[in-house]
Amino acid sequence: MRVLVPVRVLRGESVPPGVAELLAPTDVVVLGYHVLPEQTPPEQGRDQFEERATAALEDAADAFREAGASVETVLAFTNDGDATVDRTAAERDADAVVHLNPATDADDLLVPLVAGTDLDRLSGVVAALAADRDVSVTTLTAPETPGDVPSASDAAGAIRDAGVPAGRITTLERETGGVVDAVADIGREYDAVVVSEPTPTLREFLFGELEDRIAAEGLGPVVVVRSPSDESGDDAPDEGA
Amino acid sequence: MARAEGGSGPGPDQPVAAETDYTDEADVTVTEEGTQLERSIGLAGALSIGVGTMIGAGIFVFPGIAAGEAGPAAAASFAIGAVVALLVALPTSELATAMPRSGGGYYFVSRALGTLAGAVVGIGLWLGLVFASAFYLLGFGSYAAELLASAGAVPRFDPGPPLALAFGAVLTGVSVTGTENTAKLQNVVVGLLLGILVLFLSYGGLDALGVFGRETAPETFAPFGLAPILTTSALVFTSYLGFAQVATVAGEIKKPRRNLPLGMVGSVLAVGFLYVVAVLVATSAFPSAELGAFGETAMVNVARALVGPVGAYAILVAGLLATVSSANASILSSSRAVYALSRDALLPSRAGRVNLRYGTPHVALGMAGVPVLALVALGRVEVLAEVASFLHLVMYGLVCVALVVLRRRDPDWYDPDFRVPGHPVVPLVGAAASFAMLLFMQPLSQAVGVALMLAAVAWYGYYARDVDLSGVSA
Numbered sequence: 183m184r185v186l187v188p189v190r191v192l193r194g195e196s197v198p199p200g201v202a203e204l205l206a207p208t209d210v211v212v213l214g215y216h217v218l219p220e221q222t223p224p225e226q227g228r229d230q231f232e233e234r235a236t237a238a239l240e241d242a243a244d245a246f247r248e249a250g251a252s253v254e255t256v257l258a259f260t261n262d263g264d265a266t267v268d269r270t271a272a273e274r275d276a277d278a279v280v281h282l283n284p285a286t287d288a289d290d291l292l293v294p295l296v297a298g299t300d301l302d303r304l305s306g307v308v309a310a311l312a313a314d315r316d317v318s319v320t321t322l323t324a325p326e327t328p329g330d331v332p333s334a335s336d337a338a339g340a341i342r343d344a345g346v347p348a349g350r351i352t353t354l355e356r357e358t359g360g361v362v363d364a365v366a367d368i369g370r371e372y373d374a375v376v377v378s379e380p381t382p383t384l385r386e387f388l389f390g391e392l393e394d395r396i397a398a399e400g401l402g403p404v405v406v407v408r409s410p411s412d413e414s415g416d417d418a419p420d421e422g423a
Numbered sequence: 424m425a426r427a428e429g430g431s432g433p434g435p436d437q438p439v440a441a442e443t444d445y446t447d448e449a450d451v452t453v454t455e456e457g458t459q460l461e462r463s464i465g466l467a468g469a470l471s472i473g474v475g476t477m478i479g480a481g482i483f484v485f486p487g488i489a490a491g492e493a494g495p496a497a498a499a500s501f502a503i504g505a506v507v508a509l510l511v512a513l514p515t516s517e518l519a520t521a522m523p524r525s526g527g528g529y530y531f532v533s534r535a536l537g538t539l540a541g542a543v544v545g546i547g548l549w550l551g552l553v554f555a556s557a558f559y560l561l562g563f564g565s566y567a568a569e570l571l572a573s574a575g576a577v578p579r580f581d582p583g584p585p586l587a588l589a590f591g592a593v594l595t596g597v598s599v600t601g602t603e604n605t606a607k608l609q610n611v612v613v614g615l616l617l618g619i620l621v622l623f624l625s626y627g628g629l630d631a632l633g634v635f636g637r638e639t640a641p642e643t644f645a646p647f648g649l650a651p652i653l654t655t656s657a658l659v660f661t662s663y664l665g666f667a668q669v670a671t672v673a674g675e676i677k678k679p680r681r682n683l684p685l686g687m688v689g690s691v692l693a694v695g696f697l698y699v700v701a702v703l704v705a706t707s708a709f710p711s712a713e714l715g716a717f718g719e720t721a722m723v724n725v726a727r728a729l730v731g732p733v734g735a736y737a738i739l740v741a742g743l744l745a746t747v748s749s750a751n752a753s754i755l756s757s758s759r760a761v762y763a764l765s766r767d768a769l770l771p772s773r774a775g776r777v778n779l780r781y782g783t784p785h786v787a788l789g790m791a792g793v794p795v796l797a798l799v800a801l802g803r804v805e806v807l808a809e810v811a812s813f814l815h816l817v818m819y820g821l822v823c824v825a826l827v828v829l830r831r832r833d834p835d836w837y838d839p840d841f842r843v844p845g846h847p848v849v850p851l852v853g854a855a856a857s858f859a860m861l862l863f864m865q866p867l868s869q870a871v872g873v874a875l876m877l878a879a880v881a882w883y884g885y886y887a888r889d890v891d892l893s894g895v896s897a
Contacts, residue, residue, distance in 0.1 A: 220606055221598050221755055221783045223525045223674055224460040225452075226762050230777045232458060258451070260461030261675065269450050269461070 183310035184209040185405070186276035187246075188267045191238035191257075192216045192231055200285025201403045202249035204374050208310055210251045211274050214239030217263040224259035231259070271408060278307050278376075278407045285373050285402040292372035293337070294322040294361045297329020299378040300409055301340040307407045308376055309344035319346055320372065324356040324364045331361075369401040376405040447523055449678045462677045468606055469682050472672065472752055473665045473690025475613040479749030480555075480808070481662030481698040482620060483742040484562040484719045486705045488805070491715015493655040495706035496645035498699045500656035505695030507656075507860060508663035510853035511819040512691050513843045514826040516684035519670050521829075521839035523679035526763025527670025528818045533767065533892045535825035535832075539883055541892055544818045545764045546879035548667070551814030552757035553791055555664055556750050557798035558807040560587040560594075563746035564799075565719035570739055584802045591799050594751050595792030598758075599778065599785045609752075612744050619741045620697055627704035627729050642710055657863035661808040662698060664815050665749075666691050668756040671763075680840035704729075719804065750795075757791035758784055769887045806871070809864045813872030816857045823854035 185205055189195050191214040216235055218227040239255050246253045254274075260266040271279050293308060312319050321337045334353040342348050356364045369375055446453045452460040464472075481501065489497035518531040529548050533541020564587030571582055629635065645652060666687040669676075676682050705714055705725045717724045720742065726734035762784060765775035778785040798807060827847050829837055843849050861869065 218777075218782045219601070219603075221601075221758065221788065222777055223672075223759060223762060225525055225674055225766075226775060226784055227777055227782070228454070228458055228460060229766065229775060232456075256459060257457070258459035258461055260459075260463065262461060262463035265450070265463055266459075266461045270459075 183207075183277050183307060184211060184274060185278045185280050185307075186211045186213055186267070186271045186274060187242075187280045187282065188213045188215060188263075188270075189239070189242045189282065190215060190217070190263075191235045191242070195282060196238075197242045197245040197282065198284045198286070198403070199245075200287050200373055201280065201282060202245045202251070204285065204288035204311060204403065204405075205246060205280065206249040206251050206288075207314065208251055209254070210246045211254045211256060211270070211276060212239060212243050212246065213256045213258065213267065213270050214242065215258040215260055215263060215266050218259060218261055220261050222261075224261060227259045232257070235259075276408060277303065277310075278405050281404040281406065283401055283403045287373045288317060290318045290320065290372050292320050292322055292365070292369060292375045293341070294324075294365050294375065294377050295331050295334070295337055296327060296361055296378055297331055298409065299332050299337075300407070301332055301337060303409070304337070304376070304378050304407050305340040305344040307405065308341050309346050311376070311405070312350070313345035316350075318350045318352065320352040320354050322354050322356070322361060322364055322368075324359050324361040326359055327361040365401075372402065374402045374405060376407065378407045379409045445524075447679060452523075452674065460674070462675055462679070464606065464672060464676045464682075466677075466682045466685055467610055469669050469672075469676055469686030470690050470693075471606075471610045471613040473669045473686055474617070474693055475609060475745075475748045476665030476668045476752040476756075477662055477690065477694045477749070478613075478616060478620075478697070479559050479562060479742075479745035479747075480664075481659065481694055482701050483566065483722060483738075483745050484558075484804075485659045485662055485808075486698075486702050486725075487714045487717045487719065487721025489655050489659050490702060490706050490711040490721070492647070492658070493651040494644065494646040494711045495642055495703070496647075496652050497655055497659075497706070497711070498702040499645075500652050500659055501662070501695065501698040501702055503652070503656040504660045504663050505691060505698070507660070507853070507856045508666065508691045508695070509688065510849060510856055511823060512666045512687045513684075514823045514850040514853055515666065515670055515819075516687050516841050517839045517843045518822065518826055518829070519673045519683040519687070520680045520841045521837055523673040523676065523683060524763075525671065525674040525759050526766075527673055527760075528667055528822045529760060529763050530673075532818065532821045532825050535829045536821060538769070538887060538890050538892045539880070540821055541767070542764075542769050542883040542887055543876055543879045544821055545760060545767075545769060546882065547814040547818055547876060548671070549757055549760040549764065549791070550794070550875055551664070551811050551818070552668075552753045552760060553794045554798060554807050554811035554814065555661060556591075556753040556757065556791070556795045557801075558661060558804060558811055559746050559750035559753060560591045560795065560799050561802060561804050561807065562719055563587055563590055563743060563750060566723075566739060566742040566746060569720045569723055570743070573735070573739065584799065587799050588796060590747070591750065591792070591796050594747070594754060595788060595795070598751070598754060598788050598792070599783050600781055601783075609748060612748055616741050616745055617693075619737050620701075623726060623730065623734065623738065624697065624700045624704055627708070627725070628700055630729055631704050631707035642706070646711070654863045657812065657860045658805060658809060659698075660812040660816065660860060662694065663691060664811060665694070665752070667815060667818070668752055671756040671759045684841040754788065754791045754795060757795075758787035761787035761790050767892055768890050769883070806865070806868050809868030810871045810875070813861060813864060813868055814875065816860050817872070817876065820854045820857035823850040823857065826850045827854075 529545035564583035568583040726738040764770040
């Protein structure tokens with residue numbers, strides 16, 4: 183399984199030990215990127231910052247290598263960070279994109295179920311992170327989640343079928359509220375969150391409401407499972423190459 | 424102009440004299456070291472840069488001045504300008520699809536014709552955009568003064584130039600410190616402007632054709648003869664400089680092989696049409712002598728006469744938006760020209776530094792913004808416009824020559840996706856037309872333009888004689 187880990191290298195962002203451990207069983211593509219304002223051509227930023235950015239990116243890559251992951255790196259200068267993350271995820275055909283947050287362990291995963299969840303892809307990613315080691319998985323459902331959400335039992339079944347022992351899977355069903363509130367409430371009790379990309383674009387999720395709340399709550403890393411429709415997005419890089 | 428010595432470079436197949444080689448994908452440029460440079464301006468963004476830059480001058484500053492000089496035939500002056508711009512936009516498009524790099528015309532000329540021609544064009548582009556910016560800002564000042572006057576505030580001095588100066592300082596300051604991305608806002612502003620103009624000009628156009636039964640000002644088409652038509656087209660050519668701005672951001676445009684030609688040619692066609700209609704509408708509403716007396720804000724009077732006070736206010740607000748967006752786009756493009764020069768060691772590398780705190784190229788922006796303010800303080804609208812055009816036209820002519828040279832030399836790396844139809848006639852006519860335009864300018868503008876070019880040559884001799892950008896020569 184391949185995951186993309188965007189790191190804002192020149193903002194002092196680094197890889198927390200729990201994230202390196204979490205992603206140890208995967209192929210990690212570390213995207214070191216630096217966002218410049220529109221006044222600055224990316225090339226101009228590169229002229230000045232490439233050396234520092236490369237060093238910071240190598241540090242991030244080393245953290246994953248030491249944990250045992252296979253690692254590739256990409257360095258990008260951009261005026262539009264979201265576009266760079268989306269494009270790189272599509273180009274490298276990443277199964278998931280990881281939003282960095284501090285974490286010290288990787289022992290339990292919280293898997294909130296949102297509208298449009300593709301259970302095959304979700305369970306594949308969860309299994310890659312949890313199947314062959316002692317990591318427990320908790321699915322989370324909430325009744326007021328908008329849209330068409332898979333049931334907790336279906337999700338647990340899919341995750342079990344993908345290779346996570348049934349004994350390490352828990353289903354947690356909230357009585358009221360939406361799943362976003364639920365994550366905000368209990369997310370901090372888990373080491374990481376794995377969630378399907380809930381809306382048409384990754385961008386809206388990564389930088390939308392849930393991300394803001396998770397960041398505000400100071401929770402662990404968020405692994406966003408990409409949905410297949412992503413590749414046929416409106417600016418898919420298929421022309422003029 | 425100087426031709427680069429053949430065969431002196433490191434090899435015939437390197438498009439860049441610097442050590443970096445690039446691979447251009449649809450949405451990203453990849454350098455030799457594998458570092459990616461994201462392209463984030465789409466077709467709408469490219470058109471909005473082109474149209475947004477040009478429209479401020481052509482609609483909101485020139486119609487009155489031009490009609491005063493050429494009569495209703497000012498419409499022909501604008502049409503001539505559009506044809507010349509198109510003859511240059513086509514070759515520029517071809518070169519841009521082969522070399523989609525920051526710096527636009529400078530980049531093409533320096534790679535095809537060598538360092539000296541590159542230095543003249545690059546410094547000319549930097550300063551040409553500075554003159555253009557100062558000109559747009561004075562246009563803004565006129566609109567701001569008109570707004571004050573219509574609000575009943577009539578100070579004892581002309582408030583236009585001081586307002587232009589203050590706003591120029593604000594724009595420069597914001598471009599150094601502001602890190603909010605404003606491209607979407609710019610797209611909205613340009614969309615709004617186009618909406619207002621299309622409504623207004625459709626109404627005015629129908630009115631001019633007599634649909635609403637109003638008497639139009641009876642006047643011969645070319646009361647002053649042919650010569651003023653040509654001198655006026657040289658004067659108003661500043662209304663077409665924006666497609667060069669599209670080329671200066673060529674390194675940031677998505678799918679450059681498709682969007683660069685569409686952005687440049689499309690924006691010239693769009694504004695050219697609007698200009699001609701605007702002048703026809705204006706000259707049908709007022710005798711041209713009266714329009715000339717209205718000066719920069721003549722379109723406000725035209726709107727008041729045709730649509731009433733609401734129309735006047737709409738054009739007043741549109742004029743403020745348009746002139747500001749033109750000035751801002753030109754300051755940003757000018758700083759990109761400075762960067763392109765410093766990247767190639769034609770200016771000290773300090774000029775390309777990026778501010779650590781804001782991530783903005785503060786030195787280059789200052790080298791654009793500060794001289795703009797000095798020129799605004801001089802306050803000579805027509806001379807500023809003509810010098811801006813002069814410096815751009817020299818570049819345009821050389822860009823056309825560069826195309827012919829590259830096609831003949833046909834190096835391995837030269838593989839444009841868009842090819843100029845009618846080669847070599849179109850680029851040669853484009854070059855001839857660009858250089859011919861220079862002859863119709865006021866002597867003062869010509870003198871200033873030539874002096875600046877000589878200064879660029881002197882700078883080359885002093886600072887950059889050892890720089891070899893002709894690695895592409897074969």
